[in-house]
Amino acid sequence: MKKRQALGVAVAAAMLAVAGTAAAQTGKPYKVGFMLPYTGTYAALGNAIENGFKLYVEEQGGKLGGDPIEYVRVDDESDPAKATDNINKLIKRDQVDVVVGTVHSGVAMAMAKVAKDSGVLMIDPNAGADAVTGPMCAPNIFRSSFSNWQPAYAMGVEAAKRGYKNAVTITWKYAAGEESANGFKEAFTKGGGKVIKDLTLPFPNVEFQALLTEIASLKPDVVYTFFAGGGAVKFVKDYAAAGLNKSIPLVGAGFLTDGTLDAQGEAAQGLLTTLHYADGLTNAKDKAFRLAYAKAYKLQPDVYAMQGYDAAQILGAGLAAVKGDKSKKEAMIAAMEKARIDSPRGPFTLSKAHNPVQDIYLRKVVGKENVVQGVAVKALADPARGCRM
Numbered sequence: 392m393k394k395r396q397a398l399g400v401a402v403a404a405a406m407l408a409v410a411g412t413a414a415a416q417t418g419k420p421y422k423v424g425f426m427l428p429y430t431g432t433y434a435a436l437g438n439a440i441e442n443g444f445k446l447y448v449e450e451q452g453g454k455l456g457g458d459p460i461e462y463v464r465v466d467d468e469s470d471p472a473k474a475t476d477n478i479n480k481l482i483k484r485d486q487v488d489v490v491v492g493t494v495h496s497g498v499a500m501a502m503a504k505v506a507k508d509s510g511v512l513m514i515d516p517n518a519g520a521d522a523v524t525g526p527m528c529a530p531n532i533f534r535s536s537f538s539n540w541q542p543a544y545a546m547g548v549e550a551a552k553r554g555y556k557n558a559v560t561i562t563w564k565y566a567a568g569e570e571s572a573n574g575f576k577e578a579f580t581k582g583g584g585k586v587i588k589d590l591t592l593p594f595p596n597v598e599f600q601a602l603l604t605e606i607a608s609l610k611p612d613v614v615y616t617f618f619a620g621g622g623a624v625k626f627v628k629d630y631a632a633a634g635l636n637k638s639i640p641l642v643g644a645g646f647l648t649d650g651t652l653d654a655q656g657e658a659a660q661g662l663l664t665t666l667h668y669a670d671g672l673t674n675a676k677d678k679a680f681r682l683a684y685a686k687a688y689k690l691q692p693d694v695y696a697m698q699g700y701d702a703a704q705i706l707g708a709g710l711a712a713v714k715g716d717k718s719k720k721e722a723m724i725a726a727m728e729k730a731r732i733d734s735p736r737g738p739f740t741l742s743k744a745h746n747p748v749q750d751i752y753l754r755k756v757v758g759k760e761n762v763v764q765g766v767a768v769k770a771l772a773d774p775a776r777g778c779r780m
Contacts, residue, residue, distance in 0.1 A: 420461035421710065421717065424487030426477055426502065429466040432620055433494045435650070436695045437466075440516045442688050443699030444491060447707065450683070455703070456710025463487055467498050474501035482511050488717055489514060491702055494695075496520035496539075496567045503527040512720075516702040517695060521570050524746040526777035530724055533745040535702040535732075537667050538773040539567050539617075542644040543574030545665040545751035545767040546615060550575070550642060551582020555612040558584055561602060561626075562617040564591035571617035571644050579615075587611060597625045603633045614639055619646035624654040631658035645669075645754060645761065649694050652759045662756045668694040668736045669752040669763035677735035697735050704732050705741075744775035 423444075427437035441464075448460050463485045465477050474497075481487045482505070489512040493499050499518030506513035507529040515523055515532070519539035523532065550558065558579055562568030568591065576586045588609060590602045606614060614635075618626045623646065630641055636658070645666025648659055680700060684692040692700075705727055712726030713719040731740050732747075739749040751768045754761035 419458075421455060421458040421715065422461050422463060422485065422487040422489075423706075424463045424465065424481035424485060424490045424492075426465045426467050426481060426490055426492030426498075428469045428494050429464065431469055433469050436494045436517065439693055439695035440491075440494070440699035440702070442690075443684070443692065443696035443701075444516070444703040445699075446680075446684055446687055446696075447700045447703035449687070451707065455707045456713065456715035458710065458715035467493050467495070469493075469495040469498060471495070471497035471501055474498040475505055478502050478505045482509055488512065489706060491516055491699075493518055496523075497565075499523055500527065500566075503529075503532055506532055512706075512724075514702045514705060516698045519570070520566060521773070522777070524742070524744040524773060524778065525775050526779075528744045528775060528778035528780045530780060531720075533705055533727060533741065534747065535705055536698040536747070537749075538746055539570035539644075540574040540577075540773055541749070541771055542665045542667065542751055543571040543615075543617065544578045545753075545771060546642055546644065546663075547575040547578025547580075547584075548582060549663070549665060549753055549767045550613050550615065551579050551584045553613075555579075555640075556584055557611045558586050558613045558615055559588050559590060559606055559609055559611040560586055560615045561590040561606070563594035563596070563622065565594040568594070568617050572615070575615045595622060597622050599626055599629045600633075603629060603635060606635060606639065607633070611639060614641050616641065616643040616647060618643070619649075620651070623647045623651045627651070627655045627662070628658045645694070648754075648756050648761055652756065652761075659756045660758075663764075664754050664756075664761065665751050665767045666694065666754060666761070667747070667749045667751055668697055669754045670760035671763045672735070672737070672752075674735070674737055676733050677737075680735040692735075701732055701734050701736075704734070705730060708732070742772050742775060744773070744778040744780060746773045746775065748772040 491514050494517045496518045503523050513532045515534040517536045521538050560572040642663045645664040708730035709723035709727040713723045739747045750766045753764040753767040
């Protein structure tokens with residue numbers, strides 16, 4: 392009788408264990424809070440990031456780690472002043488398990504502070520602010536994109552390699568622009584070059600004429616720039632209209648020509664940029680990703696869609712390791728840290744500060760594509776200065 396009772400207890404315990412595992416995988420949905428720009432200048436970027444994220448989840452049958460995924464959206468309006476309130480809405484009102492955002496570096500910085508203080512899991516799918524994986528680094532903060540330093544440093548390496556000795560940098564006077572200019576300068580100087588002048592104008596001013604006149608008088612060997620969106624369109628067209636593209640090569644971080652080529656037209660042809668993604672990559676993952684994205688959204692994917700896709704991959708690696716059991720947060724974070732992501736950009740791992748260690752490509756504008764020319768710097772890791780994790 393005692394043996395039978397003991398066997399019954401053991402069977403019951405086993406059944407409870409199985410039920411517990413099933414509950415971990417099929418209980419409440421895992422809540423993803425998108426804090427992205429859905430209106431204004433960066434709306435297309437926010438939508439592309441969300442599309443990429445959802446594409447990966449759909450490829451996994453709508454689940455990560457066995458759990459269905461539920462989405463909540465907040466429009467961050469690219470407004471740093473509203474960032475703290477917006478992320479707190481997702482955490483406190485909507486009780487999301489992870490916040491995915493954003494595009495604007497100023498908004499991302501405010502998000503990172505709240506995430507660090509609250510312990511909520513945050514994945515940055517675009518904003519390149521160095522501090523997110525620098526002084527603001529934390530075990531619960533990850534990035535699936537780049538630091539502003541990475542593509543800029545790679546272009547500094549490439550410019551020095553090409554024998555340029557004197558350079559001028561030009562960008563908006565804000566964190567992203569300054570970090571990008573500094574990254575270029577660090578590598579260019581290390582390679583024997585010299586930046587003779589840093590030119591800036593207030594964000595989002597696009598009156599470039601006086602600065603173009605100054606560039607013409609300085610006569611550098613090369614001009615490095617960081618502009619994006621409408622500013623990138625106007626700068627490239629104004630640079631060509633001034634005739635400078637015939638005498639002084641223009642190079643930049645890849646956002647100069649990503650998503651802007653239709654509007655830039657002939658003025659952009661031949662421009663060299665550096666970025667962690669490019670057209671014409673030959674890896675199987677990128678071919679499959681581009682085909683699936685075009686089929687799902689009737690659009691060609693860009694760097695923003697790819698970064699959203701990889702944000703979901705990073706999260707998926709963590710949830711798979713704990714079989715959807717969100718109570719095992721430390722184990723989940725450990726799995727995310729160790730993940731090797733099979734990305735459309737090419738495989739990458741994460742640094743100790745949770746920033747991608749990735750190849751930075753040299754691209755050339757040919758027609759309406761940023762065609763890969765080779766790898767400017769292989770497996771480039773951001774120095775994560777100020778990170779104390």
